[in-house]
Amino acid sequence: MTNKRVLYVAGILLSFVALALVGNVYLLSRLNDEPAIKVSSVRALENLIRHRVRSLKPSYLNRNPRFFMYRNRLLRNYKPAPYENASVIWDIVNWWPAENEIYPMYDSSMGQLLSTLSKEPITRAQNSPRGTQLKLVLKLANQQKVIFKPQWYGRDEVIDGPVYGGKDRHNAEIYAFYLAAVLNMRWTPIAVGRKLDLKEIYQKADQELKNTMLVQETSNGTEYCVYGKCHYCTEDEPVCADENNLIEGAIIYLIPGTLSRHRSPWQRTYKDGVRAAWEDDMNYCIPLKDKIDTTRLLDLIDASIFDFLIQNGDRHHYETRGGGLILIDNGKAFGNPNKDFFDVLAPLYQCCILRKTTWDRLLVFSGGTLTDLIDRMTKNDELYPIINKKHKQAVERRLLIVYSVVEYCLDTYGEKILKS
Numbered sequence: 001m002t003n004k005r006v007l008y009v010a011g012i013l014l015s016f017v018a019l020a021l022v023g024n025v026y027l028l029s030r031l032n033d034e035p036a037i038k039v040s041s042v043r044a045l046e047n048l049i050r051h052r053v054r055s056l057k058p059s060y061l062n063r064n065p066r067f068f069m070y071r072n073r074l075l076r077n078y079k080p081a082p083y084e085n086a087s088v089i090w091d092i093v094n095w096w097p098a099e100n101e102i103y104p105m106y107d108s109s110m111g112q113l114l115s116t117l118s119k120e121p122i123t124r125a126q127n128s129p130r131g132t133q134l135k136l137v138l139k140l141a142n143q144q145k146v147i148f149k150p151q152w153y154g155r156d157e158v159i160d161g162p163v164y165g166g167k168d169r170h171n172a173e174i175y176a177f178y179l180a181a182v183l184n185m186r187w188t189p190i191a192v193g194r195k196l197d198l199k200e201i202y203q204k205a206d207q208e209l210k211n212t213m214l215v216q217e218t219s220n221g222t223e224y225c226v227y228g229k230c231h232y233c234t235e236d237e238p239v240c241a242d243e244n245n246l247i248e249g250a251i252i253y254l255i256p257g258t259l260s261r262h263r264s265p266w267q268r269t270y271k272d273g274v275r276a277a278w279e280d281d282m283n284y285c286i287p288l289k290d291k292i293d294t295t296r297l298l299d300l301i302d303a304s305i306f307d308f309l310i311q312n313g314d315r316h317h318y319e320t321r322g323g324g325l326i327l328i329d330n331g332k333a334f335g336n337p338n339k340d341f342f343d344v345l346a347p348l349y350q351c352c353i354l355r356k357t358t359w360d361r362l363l364v365f366s367g368g369t370l371t372d373l374i375d376r377m378t379k380n381d382e383l384y385p386i387i388n389k390k391h392k393q394a395v396e397r398r399l400l401i402v403y404s405v406v407e408y409c410l411d412t413y414g415e416k417i418l419k420s
């Protein structure tokens with residue numbers, strides 16, 4: 001009798017233990033219930049997405065009424081404005097950066113800053129000490145240092161080859177600034193277009209820069225060129241001024257503070273026929289989620305959307321400031337308007353998570369309003385139009401692809417993919 005009772009009690013206890021175990025395993029499996037991508041290859045996913053783009057709901061294709069709330073404020077904020085003393089503006093702007101946010105959402109000094117960058121006299125010019133691409137360091141009005149990236153390509157030139165092919169596109173730097181402002185990823189350097197007198201630059205140049213400039217007599221007069229000092233700079237490939245000694249380029253405001261540099265988990269190999277692990281492993285993001293903190297991962301996913309829209313496939317490293325990601329070096333974007341390198345979006349479709357704020361913001365600028373607005377915001381830039389019609393259409397086409405990928409993730413895993 002007592003034996004039976006002991007057995008009975010033991011049985012009940014065992015059942016509890018078993019239940020607890022099952023429960024734990026269940027919980028653990030729920031925790032590990034990270035979205036495993038259910039499509040076996042990038043190619044298969046790309047096909048699926050291309051298919052989905054054609055059946056997107058009208059809300060993705062039409063204007064969102066919420067757009068009008070943003071339009072006027074953005075137009076007003078980025079309109080070049082008169083100023084009295086550039087020095088005062090730069091003092092304000094150099095205090096703007098807070099972590100990775102380089103400038104505030106709205107501030108009356110922004111329009112004035114844009115004016116200073118396109119108007120203030122250049123008092124000194126040097127080679128930039130670092131980098132693979134030709135850039136100059138200029139001093140404006142004896143005070144503010146800025147970077148100058150010269151033009152290499154005409155607006156309509158198409159760069160074939162790999163996504164990272166060709167030299168820098170100065171206009172991409174300018175467009176990137178405005179796109180980031182509209183998408184509220186205020187993590188890019190402020191950039192404006194400007195035509196410089198290369199003869200004047202020569203006169204203001206230090207000896208080292210002068211040594212990398214060419215001054216040649218032609219039947220038209222004196223021709224000024226610069227090839228600079230950088231990894232890919234050679235005397236055989238200079239940038240030359242036109243018959244009025246002008247070269248166009250982007251003036252890029254230096255970001256104050258300390259930046260740190262990190263290798264991107266989605267780095268390319270930059271070798272023909274050698275593929276990186278992420279290119280073939282659709283589940284690449286699952287172990288990453290344990291290695292990288294979520295904020296950083298969400299930053300990288302935001303960056304991949306930004307880079308996909310402009311087709312910058314060259315973010316092998318990224319910089320951070322105060323813990324947040326910043327998007328500098330956007331010059332490899334806008335190479336080929338006829339091509340969408342889908343794998344630039346890998347962080348988004350492999351992780352299938354996204355900031356809710358980013359998703360909301362993307363939804364505001366549907367129906368062609370994104371590129372229309374940037375077009376209007378850049379009307380007063382000296383280099384307007386910053387990109388041609390084909391590139392604008394390409395940005396809109398890619399936005400629909402982003403919508404489709406997020407829809408795919410929402411359909412597969414539900415609203416939990418949107419993180420606050």
Ligand SMILES: *[C@@H]1O[C@H](CO)[C@@H](O)[C@H](O)[C@H]1NC(C)=O
Pocket residue numbers: 085086087088091
């Ligand atoms: C501009 O402001 C600075 C102070 O920020 C001052 O030192 C300078 O004299 C001013 N320049 C002019 C031309 O008023």
Ligand SMILES: *[C@@H]1O[C@H](CO)[C@@H](O)[C@H](O)[C@H]1NC(C)=O
Pocket residue numbers: 218219220243
């Ligand atoms: C001289 O200038 C004209 C236009 O002003 C241009 O068409 C021509 O190519 C120039 N020649 C040289 C040698 O730069």
